[in-house]
Amino acid sequence: MEFDPDLEIRPASGSRVTTFTRGEDLFHAGEAGLAWRIRSGVVRLDRLGETGREFGGLALAGDVLGAETLLLGQYSFSARALTDVFIEPWASSPEAATPHMLLQALSSSKERQADSLALRSGTPEHRISQLLAVMGRGLAHGQRIARVVLPQLRDIAEMTGLTVETVSRTISRLNRSGSLELGGTLRAKQVSIDLQSSLLT
Amino acid sequence: MEFDPDLEIRPASGSRVTTFTRGEDLFHAGEAGLAWRIRSGVVRLDRLGETGREFGGLALAGDVLGAETLLLGQYSFSARALTDVFIEPWASSPEAATPHMLLQALSSSKERQADSLALRSGTPEHRISQLLAVMGRGLAHGQRIARVVLPQLRDIAEMTGLTVETVSRTISRLNRSGSLELGGTLRAKQVSIDLQSSLLT
DNA sequence: CGACGAGTTGAAGGCAGTCAATGCTTGTGG
DNA sequence: CCACAAGCATTGACTGCCTTCAACTCGTCG
Structure with missing residues (x-):
């Protein structure tokens, strides 16, 4: 689009x-x-x-x-x-x-302006899912599952308007609930997300 | 600029x-x-x-x-x-x-993209002051004091990511503390703000 | 008058922020 | 090679603020 x-x-x-x-x-x-x-x-x-x-x-x-x-x-x-x-x-x-x-x-x-604003709307879950979805769209076009290398938590926190602690807790929770799959090393942690997940609705 | x-x-x-x-x-x-x-x-x-x-x-x-x-x-x-x-x-x-x-x-x-994002950063006081400052810049160029007709609280709330109640309380507080001066009718409430106020720093 | 929308105000609870401690990894210098 | 420091991430406990829910006022319009 x-x-x-x-x-x-x-x-x-x-x-x-x-x-x-x-x-x-x-x-x-x-x-x-x-x-x-x-x-x-x-x-x-x-x-x-x-x-x-x-x-x-x-x-x-x-x-x-x-x-x-x-x-x-x-x-x-x-x-x-x-x-x-x-x-x-x-x-x-x-x-x-x-x-x-x-x-x-x-x-x-x-378009990107609206995307950026969406990163600051709703619950921490919603914000972080939104960010990962946007990054996924920017990396893996048309695919349903995207593999994203996580930015530093500090970056995520600043973009979503949350604190690092909240970001960390939220990602852990998303991982435990299965909305997210963590992989890679601790330094360059990777995330697999479902771009059609209900989290993004 | x-x-x-x-x-x-x-x-x-x-x-x-x-x-x-x-x-x-x-x-x-x-x-x-x-x-x-x-x-x-x-x-x-x-x-x-x-x-x-x-x-x-x-x-x-x-x-x-x-x-x-x-x-x-x-x-x-x-x-x-x-x-x-x-x-x-x-x-x-x-x-x-x-x-x-x-x-x-x-x-x-x-520029406007960054302005919009600033509306969703910081305390309610900061967000609303930011909004009024941006609107003031868009209306009264170069002047120090700007007179702004307040948007509906619902609009302010949606733009700042707050609730109407919080917006109402915050504006009242800013008014009481003197950072803001309310005027006009209740329907089309006006606000005088100091564009160089310390609130915006 | 009565209904409706918009705004204000109060009370209570939840949730994110804050502060703090720990673990893990990397890099540095003895 | 080891000790240590620094940066990043994680987890816990607590506080406080914003949201939520609710009642009420005010002004407008039918």
Whole structure:
């Protein structure tokens, strides 16, 4: 709906791809740089607020990062990789961006805005399921079961507006109740989720 | 920063302006229609979620509404006026939208995304002050004291993720403590806020 | 007048936050 | 190689705040 499922596997001609690993920063607010398009992965955006960095949005495969540099000459947000991320340059100049590209970016930006807000609605169970579902959609298109590498609990807590302790307790509870399946090492814990689970309704 | 302070008082040549009053719906998700630019006022966007309409974002003076119609042929969100609102047609076709216009829309969309998320962070006092501050910025540019017509408590509650009761209690408390000044009739209650108040830090 | 919607206020309970202690893993320096 | 520190996650106990449920007021409109 909001993006083409094939986008992240169809290479753009002659474009160079940059890679980031989970936890790495892609760029910081205030810096100058290019605009990027996410080939695959999930990125967290932060605005420098009064109390340090505060969550400012999500970006998934197909979304555009840092389009504001074409207008302002610098990034307005900091970007951090929640999963391993592949990005490619998007448009080097305002003229290089076609109306269609821009409209698509604008449209999916609004979708992502609603997604981000949903992370702060409802019970802790609902919020975390929502986050994992969004990340799953950004990683495994069309599949029913998605395997997601958990971000750090601190990241989850900041995005959902909960505390680390509550996040930890909630994930344990979801795991015990079978809504979730934990795997992987303790450092890079993986989660299998059912994207059609009743938790997301 | 994110929009020109003069935008809403400089009439575009030959464009027609449409008016909506507080509480009115501008359009609904799924309908076909134009893309609009807000001349003045504050608009709430909603996505149809599992449990009816759920808050999906804010839009202020200078922001673009319904740009996705140019791409998808229909609105993705419903729009409701939180204050009296004036809007004008923005771009009738994808070709009519210049890269500069689109980049500006994209940039402010991201700003607004962070603003919307801030409405769901922190204590009830902080959330409501944040909302009133954002609305004040959208109405009274550059002034220190802004006079804002309060949205319905139900709207405030849904946007901040609180209950109407908590919103009512919080506003009363802010009023008693002097952070806020209530005025106007009970139906269209007005609020004077100090945009540089310590509450917003 | 009576019904309805919107807002206010009170009382009680639940649930998330806070504080604290522990375990696990990784990295560092003796 | 071992001891130690630091970061992250987990678990427990307790407090406090927001939600929930309820009753009531006020204003508007039929």
